[in-house]
Amino acid sequence: MEENKSVMKKEEKTPSPKAKMISLYIMGKKYEVPEGSTIMGALEYAGYQLKRGCGCREGFCGACATVYRTTDDYKIKTGLACQTVVEPNMYLAQIPFFPANKALYDLDELEPSISTFQEVYPETFRCVSCNTCTKACPQDLEVMDYIQALIRGDIAQAADLSFDCIMCGLCAARCPAEIVQYNVAVLARRLYGKYLSKKGEYLESRLKEIKEHKYDKEIEEFMHMDRESFKKKYYARDIEKM
Secondary structure (H helix, E strand, O other), X not given: OEEOHHHOOHHHHOOOOOOOEEEEEEOOEEEEEEOOOEHHHHHHHOOEEOOOOOOOOOOOOOOOEEEXXXXXXXXXXXXXXXXXXXXXXXXXXXXXXXXXXXXXXXXXXXXXXXXXXXXXXXXXXXXXXXXXXXXXXOOOOOHHHHHHHHHHOOXXXXXXXXXXXXXXXXXXXXXXXXXXXXXXHHHHHHHHHHHHOOOOOOHHHHHHHHHOOOOHHHHHHHHOOOHHHHHHHHHOOOOOOO
């Protein structure tokens, strides 16, 4: 996060007469912010212009991973700044990037087996089952469970359990075994999708039709459709039974 108080408008910094204010600390400096604000909202209220470490603002992109502490609690807590509500005397620290090793591999040369993970991500097998990764996950995913599934060689279960991962990095940030869980999960889902999942009956023909520009008109309509209309269209779609 980067601070730029000069860009904040006066009306954005003035709370409503009924707003209750609470104190919190951002990078060690004390601020008064409206009660009930998200961490992201509190940062902006305090005068921070969010250039990095922010994205969708709806809990989907994982860009705003945040660590913080609360009063009389020694534990370092984690969350997404766009979803976590501030508490009195909370101490905030924004970490815009979590270093994480990402292996390079050619999916066509890999097999969907436990030996692939032993070669590509050997650190996976250092897991001590402490469950810290699961506790850190803002999506409440069973992170340790999908890592343990991979250790057993169950790629399908790992792919399923990790499906909703938004790759915020908080699991890896807390892992004492230095496992990069979300990158390991990406490999599991890729292997599952390429080798293990049942293929839709019309997948190949549909891809061919797209390449032949058969659906250009419909795609153009989707590109200019308002959000509510798009959601209605999405949920009304026909889903092929596998």
